[in-house]
Amino acid sequence: MTRREWRNLGIGLAFISPWIIGFLAFTLYPALASIYYSFCDYDVFSRPVWVGLLNYRDMFTDKVFWKSLYNTFYYTIFSLPLCLVVSLLIAVMLNQQIKARPVFRTVYFLPSLVPMVASAMIWLWILNGKYGILNYLLGLLGIQGPDWLADEKWTKPSLILMSVWGVGGSMVIYLAALQDVPRELYESAVIDGASAWQKFFHITIPMISPVIYFNLIMGIIGALQVFAQPYIMFGGGGPNRSALFYAVYLYQNAFDYYEMGFASAMAWVLFIIIFFLTWVATKTTRRHIYYAGE
Amino acid sequence: MKERYYGRTVARFVLYTVLLAGSLVFLLPLAWMISTALKPIEQTMSMPPTWIPYRYFAEIDGRRMPVKKGETITEPSYVIYDSLLARRFVVPQSQVREGKLIRHDISGEIEEIPVRILEEIPASAQNPWVRVFPEKRISGREAKDQWWVVPVARLTRKVAPRWENFINAIRAMKYFPLYLKNTLILCFLTVIGTVFSSSLAAYGFSRIQWRGRNKVFLVALATMMIPFPVVMVPIYCMFRWLGWIGTLRPLWVGSFFAGAFNVFLLRQFFMTIPKDLSDAARIDGCSELRIYWQIMLPLCRPALMVVALFQFMFTWNDFLGPLIYLTDQKTFTLALGLQFFQSQHGGTEWHYLMAASTLVTLPIIVLFFFTQKTFIEGISMTGLKG
Numbered sequence: 001m002t003r004r005e006w007r008n009l010g011i012g013l014a015f016i017s018p019w020i021i022g023f024l025a026f027t028l029y030p031a032l033a034s035i036y037y038s039f040c041d042y043d044v045f046s047r048p049v050w051v052g053l054l055n056y057r058d059m060f061t062d063k064v065f066w067k068s069l070y071n072t073f074y075y076t077i078f079s080l081p082l083c084l085v086v087s088l089l090i091a092v093m094l095n096q097q098i099k100a101r102p103v104f105r106t107v108y109f110l111p112s113l114v115p116m117v118a119s120a121m122i123w124l125w126i127l128n129g130k131y132g133i134l135n136y137l138l139g140l141l142g143i144q145g146p147d148w149l150a151d152e153k154w155t156k157p158s159l160i161l162m163s164v165w166g167v168g169g170s171m172v173i174y175l176a177a178l179q180d181v182p183r184e185l186y187e188s189a190v191i192d193g194a195s196a197w198q199k200f201f202h203i204t205i206p207m208i209s210p211v212i213y214f215n216l217i218m219g220i221i222g223a224l225q226v227f228a229q230p231y232i233m234f235g236g237g238g239p240n241r242s243a244l245f246y247a248v249y250l251y252q253n254a255f256d257y258y259e260m261g262f263a264s265a266m267a268w269v270l271f272i273i274i275f276f277l278t279w280v281a282t283k284t285t286r287r288h289i290y291y292a293g294e
Numbered sequence: 295m296k297e298r299y300y301g302r303t304v305a306r307f308v309l310y311t312v313l314l315a316g317s318l319v320f321l322l323p324l325a326w327m328i329s330t331a332l333k334p335i336e337q338t339m340s341m342p343p344t345w346i347p348y349r350y351f352a353e354i355d356g357r358r359m360p361v362k363k364g365e366t367i368t369e370p371s372y373v374i375y376d377s378l379l380a381r382r383f384v385v386p387q388s389q390v391r392e393g394k395l396i397r398h399d400i401s402g403e404i405e406e407i408p409v410r411i412l413e414e415i416p417a418s419a420q421n422p423w424v425r426v427f428p429e430k431r432i433s434g435r436e437a438k439d440q441w442w443v444v445p446v447a448r449l450t451r452k453v454a455p456r457w458e459n460f461i462n463a464i465r466a467m468k469y470f471p472l473y474l475k476n477t478l479i480l481c482f483l484t485v486i487g488t489v490f491s492s493s494l495a496a497y498g499f500s501r502i503q504w505r506g507r508n509k510v511f512l513v514a515l516a517t518m519m520i521p522f523p524v525v526m527v528p529i530y531c532m533f534r535w536l537g538w539i540g541t542l543r544p545l546w547v548g549s550f551f552a553g554a555f556n557v558f559l560l561r562q563f564f565m566t567i568p569k570d571l572s573d574a575a576r577i578d579g580c581s582e583l584r585i586y587w588q589i590m591l592p593l594c595r596p597a598l599m600v601v602a603l604f605q606f607m608f609t610w611n612d613f614l615g616p617l618i619y620l621t622d623q624k625t626f627t628l629a630l631g632l633q634f635f636q637s638q639h640g641g642t643e644w645h646y647l648m649a650a651s652t653l654v655t656l657p658i659i660v661l662f663f664f665t666q667k668t669f670i671e672g673i674s675m676t677g678l679k680g
Contacts (some may be wrong), residue, residue: 008502008503008504009505009506010504011502011504011582012348012502012507013498014493014498015495015498015499015502016498016499016510016552017494018490018491018492018494018495018551018552019491019498019514019551019552019557020490021551021552022491022552022553023514023517025551026525026529026548027517028529030524030525030526030532031520033528034312034524034525034528034670037528039492076447093312093424094313098309102312104317105670106666108316108320108352109670110324110659111324112320113607113655113659114613114658115654115655116611117629117654118327118651118654119323120633120645121327121632121636121647122323122324123647124636125326126323126326128644131338131339131644134325134340135551136342160611165320165323165612168615169673172674173674176673176674177674177675190493221521221656224365224521227613227614228487228613231617232633233612236435243345247523251614255618260527260531261612263527264524267523268499268524272520275519278519
């Protein structure tokens with residue numbers, strides 16, 4: 001390397017030094033330490049004691065662990081596709097030539113801005129079994145609403161419903177992508193006699209596929225780690241632990257029971273699940289994603 | 295041709311209907327929050343629910359008086375006086391025979407209690423009456439004695455939002471001013487920290503050629519894959535070892551060390567600025583730090599705004615961080631304080647809870663309206679460049 005190259009290396013590293021320190025202190029060291037803790041019995045107050053695979057073995061025989069995993073998958077399987085479809089649908093509607101588009105866009109986006117704690121409060125009140133307005137509105141339609149928060153069959157659907165309310169962020173991302181689709185594509189399709197459906201499935205979807213992929217991956221990562229709302233609304237997990245999600249159980253182990261080793265083991269299992277699902281999603285969608293640059 | 299035209303009109307009509315209906319559904323929770331925040335407690339629990347907060351007035355002893363509504367009476371009843379309990383009650387006429395109240399006692403035996411009939415209420419399903427309480431307690435009279443019975447039809451009402459709910463909610467939350475102060479301190483520090491550290495790192499990753507840069511950048515990107523729970527426990531232990539648990543420090547120190555996501559966003563933006571600009575400055579003998587400070591930062595203000603805005607939102611909303619690190623109520627943030635308030639007063643004072651939720655939500659919404667363009671662009675940017 002020449003003198004100049006050395007100099008640039010020095011300056012470059014100096015500029016990224018905040019990141020390097022952050023990486024070492026808040027990512028690399030913690031990640032390694034948490035692998036180590038996951039093989040230890042560790043309660044913060046005394047030194048970690050090596051126990052080998054005990055935490056992992058305990059985890060796989062722990063009924064509550066499986067329940068939390070089941071709840072999390074249940075939530076993800078319903079919430080994720082629902083949110084993806086609803087936000088795309090809204091974005092497509094807003095992408096038509098309509099009046100007052102900015103107003104509509106703001107209205108649909110607004111709920112996603114509401115702080116999670118506040119939205120948990122709002123929904124606790126809306127879904128209230130006795131005075132909740134949702135059941136009152138259902139009553140007007142002649143439907144006897146369930147006791148959303150107290151009936152173990154309905155706690156997860158409640159949270160799924162809430163997640164749909166917050167789709168504003170991905171809607172805005174879709175809308176930006178839709179507005180980037182070249183008009184000429186649609187015009188030539190019309191000349192070829194394509195129907196609205198054909199245009200949607202053969203032009204719109206392929207053209208915005210990278211964004212669909214982005215929302216999908218973000219959705220997987222977000223849904224599997226859902227924490228604040230179930231924790232605030234159901235505390236220890238709700239009726240019969242029906243709203244005990246993976247991240248909530250992990251938190252409980254770490255900070256309620258001080259089972260840091262067990263919590264770390266859970267975190268790594270979560271990482272593997274997320275990694276695996278992201279990989280599957282990437283593999284299965286790769287062929288269908290269209291990148292303009294390629 | 296004509297048919298096609300009609301088809302399009304129908305399609306437009308359907309489109310607007312769906313959009314409007316959807317808007318109503320999306321706005322309803324927020325509207326309900328604000329509506330509840332402005333109601334007196336008894337109206338939060340009225341069925342059917344009312345949207346508009348009212349104040350009711352009744353004519354009592356010839357004076358028009360603000361009252362709170364109690365239960366509705368839909369059958370002929372008496373106001374009776376039970377001298378044993380020294381209290382007045384409202385009972386259906388069917389339960390009173392020859393000056394005696396007939397009812398089942400706790401063990402199920404029939405009990406006859408001598409009572410004095412004070413007032414006859416000719417109520418029926420068509421002509422309901424209602425028990426009313428004074429809005430403010432009348433001094434000099436006993437609490438249990440402060441009620442009257444009036445025909446519903448004679449009640450008058452006026453729209454009256456209870457703005458005082460906000461003040462009362464703040465008082466009920468006890469440390470609200472501290473929560474606000476802590477949140478603002480954290481927002482300020484994390485925004486400053488993030489903007490400076492990530493722009494520095496982004497500059498190093500985009501404007502300076504150095505060996506291994508792309509490989510290191512790949513490592514930075516890869517760290518975005520790691521979910522927070524994986525690093526949560528050791529970071530907590532680290533802050534514990536430093537003795538920082540219970541202080542605000544764990545919540546802002548990290549932001550001075552450039553998160554990968556923000557570095558990535560800014561780097562994408564920095565790359566769009568022509569190289570010639572910095573090269574010219576370099577030839578003039580400008581140091582890299584000055585190029586960064588005097589050329590890049592001013593040029594990249596929109597991207598920096600996005601990063602600042604997102605960080606502000608994140609810190610304002612963050613729940614898990616404060617939950618883990620803060621132990622003393624006086625150091626709580628608004629988000630945590632609100633949750634704490636709810637867990638303490640769970641399930642009754644909905645008007646205060648909604649008022650407090652409104653107070654936590656409103657600044658974000660106001661901020662959004664002032665920075666709408668930056669906001670929408672920022673979100674679109676994360677999606678398109680990601």
